[in-house]
Amino acid sequence: MKLEEIRKLHQKKFRQEFGCFLIEGEHLVLELQRALPGDPRLNASEIYLTAEFAHWQTPLPVHRVSARQMAQLSETRSPQGIVAVVPLLPAAEISPATRALYLYEIQDPGNLGTILRTLAWFGGFRCLLSPNSVDVHNAKAVRATAGALFHVPIEADVPLETLPARFRRIAHLGLAGQSISTPGFRDFDCYVYGNEARGLPREALAGIRSVAFTIAGSGAIESLNVAASVNICQYELARART
Amino acid sequence: MKLEEIRKLHQKKFRQEFGCFLIEGEHLVLELQRALPGDPRLNASEIYLTAEFAHWQTPLPVHRVSARQMAQLSETRSPQGIVAVVPLLPAAEISPATRALYLYEIQDPGNLGTILRTLAWFGGFRCLLSPNSVDVHNAKAVRATAGALFHVPIEADVPLETLPARFRRIAHLGLAGQSISTPGFRDFDCYVYGNEARGLPREALAGIRSVAFTIAGSGAIESLNVAASVNICQYELARART
Incomplete structure (x- = not known):
């Protein structure tokens, strides 16, 4: 791939046009390499490195660039x-038993990255994103995943109203509802979380049979960060499995 | 305060010189106002607003500025x-029974903000920061707290080695140790978390009697984000209280 093209991968429209995205730094490239056996389609990735990384061990094709080109x-x-250029891939086939997290119009790339990292940590979940969510291949989001995006099946542009056709039991998180510490919280196929500022608008949930849950707090502040909520709920669900 | 001075509050050295910091936006100013009864020292704050906010209800002194000045x-x-200029205050007196979270060289303002938001949500904890941690009055950190910094007692520049003199039972989080789901996790006065990249260096903990705990994961990735770890542990501790 030409260097001018790679540079354009910082923009979503070019990621879609070229069918690939960019990851930066030693840690993410290592995570990519660790993920190759699990998803051989990632072998279409290519690495670009400077003289400093001349001895990098990798099964992937390597291109040397100057420090100036790298900048x-x-x-x-x-x-x-x-850096590496990595193909955009449809979510790998996963066991239908894998449960889902659904994020409605999440905006902050750091939040999305943290959430994917948590999903990879605990395992057993795929991630669905509504239309108008932040792009998971955005550089900030990719960095915040710390490589987790290679370990979590992700589907973008999934409309909320399509969930009932795919999932039998749907729960959503909000400021009111049953406590997530109740055993009933564990019995769902899909868990829905709202946007950072607006949460889940009532009209978005209209027509969807979903049970409301909440994380009990002290009342000192209005709400928890959405990534914090996901972390806590995924821990609660993982705890119940063991 | 002169507008040129307020502008300088984006830099830590001027925050320390002038003894105050800046908060931006309707939501944070509302949270400041909600916090006034709990800490009357905050009444020394001053608000700066444009014509658009002319009808803002507040007990604090108000200064009108032009849109250009605001920019x-x-x-x-x-x-x-x-925006509001808020005095930097030593952590308000709190019950000695309040437990502590200790963050060792945390660097990311978003992580620190999220952690404070979680502490405010669950209550019952103060936050201690080691030397060389990110400044909690950094604009990004303040934004990420979503106002929580007015509800959590915070102490900065607390050396790790001073903890044993203040806390009887110390726990730390890492990649090895007992599971935080074990009941023993609840019995500590101070919980220590490491830096985003390096965690807790062994030499930093040398000479401190501390029990290691971990959040059990699937093994797909190396580590959890530090803010995610704090969220999960604070939930676990709050769950145990109820």
Whole structure:
């Protein structure tokens, strides 16, 4: 791939046009390599590195670039000297028994990245994103996943109203409802979370049979961060499995 | 305060010189106002607003500024039209029974903000920060707290080695240790978390009697985000209280 093209991968429209995205830094490239056996389609990835990384061990094709070229590819102020171009892939086939997390119009790439990292940590869940959510291949989101995006099946542009056709039992998180500590919380196929500022608008949920749950708090502040809510609920669900 | 001075509050050295910090936007100013009864020292705060917010209800002193002046004060691209200058205060006196979270060299303002939001949500904890941690009055950190910093007692520049003199039972979180789901996890006065990249260096913990705990995961990725770990542990501790 030409360097001018790689640079354009910082923009969503070019990621879609070229069918690939960019990851930056040693840690993410290592995570990519660790994920190759699990999803051989990732072998279409290519690595670009500077002289500093000349001895990098990898089964993937490697291209040497100058420090100056690297600075042009990278979005960060102090580029780490290694990036990879990775194909955009439809979510790998997963066991139908895998449960789902559904994020409604999530906006913050850091939140999305943290959530994927938590899903990879505990395992057993796929991630569905509504239309108008932040792009998971956005550089900030990718960085925040710390490589987790290679370990979690992700589906984008899934309309909320399609959930009942796919999932029998749906729960959603909000400021009112049963406590997530009640055993009943464990019995769902799909867990729905709202946007950072607006939560889940009532009209969005209209016509969907879903049970409301909440994380009990002290009342000192209005709400928890959405990524914090997901972390806590995934822990609660993982705890129940053991 | 002069507008040129307020603008300088985006830098830590001027926050320390002037003894105050800046909060931006309607939501944070509302949270400040909600916190006034709990800490009357916050009444030394002052509000700056544009014509758009002319009818803002507040017991605090108000200064009108032009949209252009506001754009100079604000760090965000589309300023919301209302900011407040808030005094930097030593952590309010709290019950000695309040337990503590200790963050060792945390670097990411978003992580620190999320953690404070979670502490405010569940209550019952103060937050201690090691030297070389991100400044909690950094604009990004303040934004990420969503106002929680007015509800959590915070102490900065607390050396790790001073903990044993203050706390009888210390726990720390890491990649190995007992599961936080075991009842023993609840019995500590202070919970220690490490830096985003390096965790808790062994030498930092040398000489401190502390029990190691971990959040059991699937093994797909290396680690959880530190804010995610705190969220999960605070939920576990709050769950045990009820």
